[in-house]
Each structure stands twice: as structure tokens, then as C-alpha cells.
Amino acid sequence: MADPFALRALLGPRAALCRRAITGEHGVSLPPLIDHHVHLHLIDADLLAPAGISGVVDLGGDPVVLARREKDGIPRVAYAGSFLTAVGGYPVGRPWAPPEISREISDPSTHPGVPGGAATAVDEQASFGASVIKVALNSADGPVLDAAALGAIVASARERGLPVVAHVQGDGMPQVALDAGVDVLAHTPFTEAVGRTLTRHAVRAGQLWISTLAIHRDDPQAAELARVNLAGFAAAGGRVLYGTDLGNGELPVGVNADEVAALDGAGVRGEALIDAMADPWPATAAPSGISTFVPGPPPTVLDEVAAWIAGATVVPTEELVHDEH
């Protein structure tokens, strides 16, 4: 018989022993899990919920297609719409990035209705239902938005109450994002060691970092930079969001054991791991009426969590019967 106290000691108060009412199958319930960085146009979204993902944040897709999605489906979908980027900047022209998913900003105007204007691009995404704005700051791979254009995007997003998420890549880009007031990094910085000062300032500014550690499996140097950066950020009290960049290369659709293991390696484990995976951002509340169910005996040590949680699935909360304890 599994021990509920040991489980809570391991994963925090939101993990509970339970069974499914219909099948009688025993397991563990967790709050709904969110992948905070996906690209739905590159994956089969129907596979997400059976594999444990209750909500996703699409950080770069066609705003028209995203706006047509069913509103109350599972997984819950929040999205940025198009990437806002410099003229000729990342990801324009990438094989995985059709023209609809980028907007090239040629004018730092904060006025509406300006072709290539910063505010106009923000307005467009908002009008298609975006709840976050995505900017590309990738100096390793083409031109980057200048300070005026980036400032105008952030100001326009603020006016609409939308957080700004940045893809940062290349020397100094994490600092550029922080200075501009970017709210969230779409990837843990992986092209430089950001150092303690930037980390402290990012934490103090309330910046959130989406993990995406497992995308670097073929680049050990990037993987190590990202691990060290995230470990420092988490240790300094930074709010970490679980995210996989699902759609970027061959990644399993659903809870990604490699990402969980990499988070563990950065010190985001136990209750902190559940917090990173269950954070409702950019919403303020979790998807309602659904829970995560992980069948089978619970893990007994933290090293078992990654393999174990990959067995998660999404179920209606009412289907779960919590064991007495």
C-alpha cells in the first residue's frame, strides 16, 4: 500500500493517491499540466491529452488558424499568434515557419494601422485572440529588432495587458530582453552563461523562464549553459515554467520525460517541478474539471519521477476517487 505522506513529501501537497472510479485503477492525481511552449501547426494536438498535457501555449503559429480553434477544447490553448521580428529576422524563411507565422516590423510606430508598424502587429495578434505576444531576439541567426521597435512592441502589448515572450539567442540578447521589459523568456538562455547579476535582476523583475532544456540533446555545450542558467535562476527564486518547444524536431507529444529529467538536473524537482508543470500561465487559473492521472505505484525517490510522470494522462476530475488518509 502506497504511503500518502511519503508521496506528499516527495511531490508536494498537490499530489494525492487515488483510483479511477470506472476501472478501479490505482495511481496518483496531480493538477492539470501545461506545456508552456509548443507549435501546434507542427504536431497532432489530439495526442496531447491522452499523454498528460491539459493545456498548451502556442508560441508561434498562424493567428488565423489559431483563432479558429474550438474555444473550450482539451487541451486548453493559449497562443501568441505570429512571431514579431526584424525585417529578414528569425524565423523568416525557416522551413518550419510558413510566412503566416512571422510579422516583420519595419516601423517602430505605436500608432494603429501602420504597415509594418510595431503596434499594428500587436493589434493584429490581439484581434485574433492572442493572450501573449512573441518577439524574436536572435542575433545568432539574422537581424534583430532595434531598441525602438522592441520598446514599441512592449509598450503596445502592455497597453493591451498582454505579456511579451522573447526567443533570446546570441550574445547579450538576455540582457536586451531584460532591459526592454520582456516578461518571459521562451527558452532558458543557452548561448551564454548569464551570470548572477542578470539572474538576480531577472528574478527581481518577475521575469519567467520557460525551460526547454531537452531541445539541446545534440548540443552538449548549449545543454550545459541552459542547465547552469536555469539552476541559478531557480535557486535565486525565479519562476520556472515547464515547456518543451514541442514541434521543434522529434519530441514526444505529451509529457516529455527528458525535459522533466533535465529540470531535475537543474534543481527543479519535487514540489518545484509540479509547480513548473502546473503553472496556469498565461491564465490565472488551471483548466477546470480535469486532472492529471498517473497510473501505477507512485515514485519513491525523486530519480524515479521523470520516467513515472511520462505515464500521465488527462481525466475528468469527477472520475477520480481519492483514497482515505
Ligand SMILES: [Zn+2]
Ligand atoms: Zn518554439
